[in-house]
Amino acid sequence: MYRELYNQTTTKIMVLGAGCSIVTQPTAQASHHWNLIQLSYSSASPLLSNRNLFPKFFRAFPPETVFNAVKFAMLKHFGWKRVATLHQTIDLFSLPTVAFLDQAKENGIEIITSESFADNPDIQVSNLKKQGARIIIGNFYETKARQVFCKAYKEGMCGKKYVWIITGWYSHQWWLGEHEDSKHDCTKEEMSEAVRGYFTTDALPLSLANAPGVAGITTAQFLEEYREYVSGHPEKLSGYQEAPYGFDSVWTIALALQEAEARLQKFDPPRTIADFSYEDEEMANLFFEIMNATNFEGVSGPVQFTFDGDRKGLMQVEQQQDETEVRVGIYHPSSLEENKLEWTNDPPIVWQGGKPPADSIQEKEIPQTISHGLFIGVSTLATAGILLALGFLAFNVRFRKRRFIKMSSPKINNLILVGGILIYVSIYFNGLDTSRVHFDSYVSMCKANTWCLGIGFAMAFGAMFSKTWRVHKIFTSKAMMKTIIKDYQLYVMVAVLVLIITLVLIIWEVVDPLQIVERKGAREQTDDLDVVIIPVHVTCESTWQVYWVGTLICIDGLLLIFGAFLAWETRKVTVPALNDSKYIGMSVYNTVILSFTVVPVSLILDEVDARYAIVSFFTLFATTLTLCLVFVPKVRARNEIHPKGTMLSTMKSGEEGESDSDRRIRMLSEMIQRLQTSLVKKDDIIKELETAGISGQSRQHGESADEGTNTDGTSHEDPGSS
Template identity: 50%
Template sequence: MLQGRLLVLCFLLRVASCSGQPNATKLYLLGLFPWTGAWDGAEATVPATMLAVQDINADPKLLPDYELVVITRDTECDGGTATDEMYKELYNTSTTKIMILGPACSIATEPTAQASHHWNLVQISYSATSPKLSTRSLFPRFFRLLPPDSMLNVVKIAMFKEFHWTKVATIQESAPLFSLTTADFHIEAKQAGIEVIAAETFIDNPTTQIENIQKSGARIIVAGFYGNMARRVFCAAYHQKMYGAKYVWIVPGWLEWHWWRKTDASIDCSVEQMDEAVAYHFAVNIDNLPSDANRAPSLSGMTSRKFLERFAAVVDTDDPSSLTGFMEKSFAYDTVWTVALALHEAERQLSQLDPPRTVADFAYDSITCQILFDVISSLSFEGISGPIKFNSNGDRLGLILLRQLQDGSDVKVGTLDPTTGTGRDITWLGYEPISWLGGAPPIDFIIEREDRQTIQLSLFLTGAILATVGIALACCFLAFNIHFKKLRVIKMSSPNINNLMLIGGMLAYVAIIFLGVDTNIASTDTFVWMCRAKTWCLSIGFSLAFGSMFSKTWRVHKIFTNKTAAKMVLKDSRLFCFVTTLVLLDVLILVLWETLDPLVATERFGTKVIDDENDDIVYTPIRMMCESRNQTYWIGAFYVIDGLLLIFGAFLAWETRKVSIPALNDSKYIGVCVYNVLILSFVGAPVSFILEERNAHYALVATLIWLATTLTLCVVFVPKIRTRNDVQPAQNTLVSQVTQSHQGVTSVDAQKELQLLRQEIGRLRKNLHDLGQDDKE
């Protein structure tokens, strides 16, 4: 079927070429058309070329005594094939080709246009749209009737301004044509104040890229692809529900008619699903056939309607619009007219040379080539496809059309004429109104709102009240400890060390208040100072409180693991030194931290959350944090020191778990406190790092600090309050037999009792040994 159609078209083309004057001189044009290959646009462009040749040869006023002849070759829409076919004809000396028509595909046009100027040939394409072809240094003798895709960006920008869209996403097939066009669009968008929030490129599977655009929140999407990849993109968009009233898609307008309905085994979408996905999308392209009501008469004298009738009469099909290249047919027609007008004017200018010449004398000379180039550069006429004029890059300046797919019909909704006014205003009058599924233009971006997560005032007040209660409780215990410090049960538990524990607890309570100070109740500077104060209070408070418990547990452990009969006295001064060492170590780290890497206020962004009632709104949680560049290392130092202290303290508590002499020390209670702090610390520390929600984070951390501190203080001091009147020095243990040293140190009497017991045991063992020796004698 295809081969039969090609033979008919070739025959008709030859007939058209011979329809001029019988004795006319033939002017040969090399026509490069894609009969086969990825895009077989010759189905429609060759018949249109035939009509133009027929009309020109039949016009006695245009190129009299000459007859245009087009020699066609199949490029297969391939650069190598097109170049090979071109050279074959140029080296065919039986005919001299005065100009080159085509090719159609940009990939075939680029190599031929780079080479043809070396033969002093002017080349005109009817459908190549690559922005690269606008580079005069690479393609010095090239023109095209179909403007580059990059020139169509002006309509997209004008459309964005019309509907107040300032954010857009782009997706493109990985091909030079679309890469250059998209890059140019990004530049123009930036100049117009439009933000490209997602720029995606794919090779053959756009699924991931579609998902990325969806995550970006963009609703206006500019796409660049060929028909086969366009089907994959919209099928992926269908599965991601990226279509309908809330999305706007803008695609190339030169894609073949009903491109989404073609059978394609590479997609998993039905025709009905594709119809739904592409509904109401926009397409941008040069207006290939302006309405007769909105234009001046064409130079050929034909109206758009008449052209369509004649075209339909030539092609061998019941539905001309189904032909590949149907959208480019008018450009092919006008390309031949551009060549004819250039040859006609060149004939006049050549005749004025000395000696006179004609276009028939062309022998790949630079003089005729330059005249043809200059004539085309200055041409301006009304073609079937609209006004025709070229800029300095050889790109046509023509009407740009904006179309929309409405209820399955391709509807013209506006045009832009770059040659009139500012060249950046869309004309809506005289065209069908745009149809919006939602009744109005959609928003260009998911409305993103900041959700500044601050600690609720009620939660902060609750934490502050509990901290105040804790401070009051610690003060009561401190008053009790000082007032009854000479009472035996208090005196033997090292009240001075207990005072340090209480001070540490108070600092922990104060840290809860500092922890709750947020930017909703304080300035940023104050917030930073509160952060620093919280760090100091927690660090020093922990060292004082837990260091005191640890030191007392260590003393009990040392006494009960002493294997010798030697007297062991561990004074409170040694315990003071141990706690002081821990505090000074904390102070050293804190001073270095503040000096070398001070805390500053930073905003931390959480995971975006879509509004439950309106999916056009997304909230970004923002937490004001106190952080420093190397904060992890500083916190890590505290975790290592305090972690080791906790682990060793738990070990000592376990070792002294069987100590049951009440007056010796509150060792059992201290052990319980160590386990309590250990468990809460190991549970709370990692959870506090993971938890992002500000109120939940404060509630958790404050609760853990308050529980650990309150339980520790109550476990240590409540038993002392309950038993302060029950402890009698002479009733509980043998400790009453040993008096305290005259130095007044609080080294408990139990130490002396143990030493006396060990000495007594040693003496008895010696007596037994002596008795045994006597019996032997």
């Protein structure tokens, strides 16, 4: 163009070309500076529609962006709502792809993934498969198309389950092109298999009218003359499909110049197109006005231009059938009908699977809920546990005045049982998933489970350990005879512990409340390759749940450690009515072991039934075992008059190597015996005084008796105070 413009012998009036967008763009940006109208016959880049960059540019071929309307019409017709895109990173393909992505949402289309490549598309094609794409919109040059489809063949992305919609202006049987211009290693047979059944969208290259056009020939006559011109094999020429556009482009310029010449003759003074110069803006504007008004029937159909200089016209859908592309649909952009895509059915569309494929792998979400039988079974066991606890509670109330029960603090025992019942109740809430309660109520069930379990554990083990603490406090005190710990003090201890747990739960609820979360499991392939099963488990979680649960576990862990310490310290207090250290130690051991088993298993297992069964079983087992260890011995000893170990006099004494606790117990037993002896003596003296009736003598004998008592080393304290 540079040589032509600076040729001093002739002045150019208009520019025809170029064919490729990458050549047209720089020339069209420059030509208007010489007041030249430029017309391209096959440039499709959407960038050329920019009137600011290309103010005097027209084209006989529509831009790639207009084919998006055809693609959306196809997707709607076949019910495809999930698609993927793959394009080469140059403006010719990037711009229409971006426009497609922008318009997808308003057309009800979900973009699974949008991939782009500069040179090698292998990774991007693999990504399409990973994302489960089935309907793929492709925008790339012919050479890259061969690479794309070779990789698609190797990935198995061809056949009855896949649809490719690509650019429609490739050469005839482009997939059989030479390997040296496309870096792929597929055979021609493999390439033919890979591309079978693809669709293209393109401008309609030939008019549907049978009547002669402005050139005085019909479409059939044009094709005949063209074949004769190229020796009968037009498909061997690169870009032969655009020949009708080139023919009509020449006619467009000719008609424009003819109209301009007629108008220039009416100027005063008259002018001709031969008077045009590169500085003549008046004549350039006249040419531009005439080009905008172009309207004639060419061999490629009606020739008209939009405000942006783009070609108006019909578009077509073609499908690859039997090693060639055949027209299966025509798109009428100016039609007033809602459905502007007309299917010719001559020939009909050929589906390799006999029907249009699904737009993606159908993901069937299956809620993972606790099976009805398992829930009933676990609930039955939890109910049995509650009945057992209520039975122990009734027993504890009925026999609370029996010495053996009374010495074991029956009121504190009641707290242990209430805590156990709350733990049993938590098992019910843990099994109430979305299959049994309304979705909106499910989070309340989760919270109820957490509260019952947290408070129940604190109450049961707090009460148990408070009893042991009292025994430990009494038998390790230097002033054992004066150490008195009332039940209300134990209530306070349990209340403080429960309050701490309650405060943690309240803060958790206020700061970071539980919310319903859907967790999807691994895909499970079915016999139908188009359908995969995705297990969905609905659970309750919060953002910082691990820290809240960790706090509760730390508190409960410290409680268990404290209980284990007390059980160890009071292990030699051989008064079963007072001391449950052996059973508490066993309970702590079982609880810790089961906790270390349950927590990891519950976190690892994805199977809902298995996780619920294991957690529920261990909760039931630990709770029931603890209650039985504490209360079964009491039930067995209910009818014994002097159950073994209830009388302090039966304690071991005088054994070699006895501990401080044993020694204190032995001394306490001896002291009680001395007090009983002293009491008998006092009763005898009182009887003698009553018989003699002498008060003075009574006082003398009384003082003597007191001195005798002190001599025995006994105190005047009430023996019952211990």
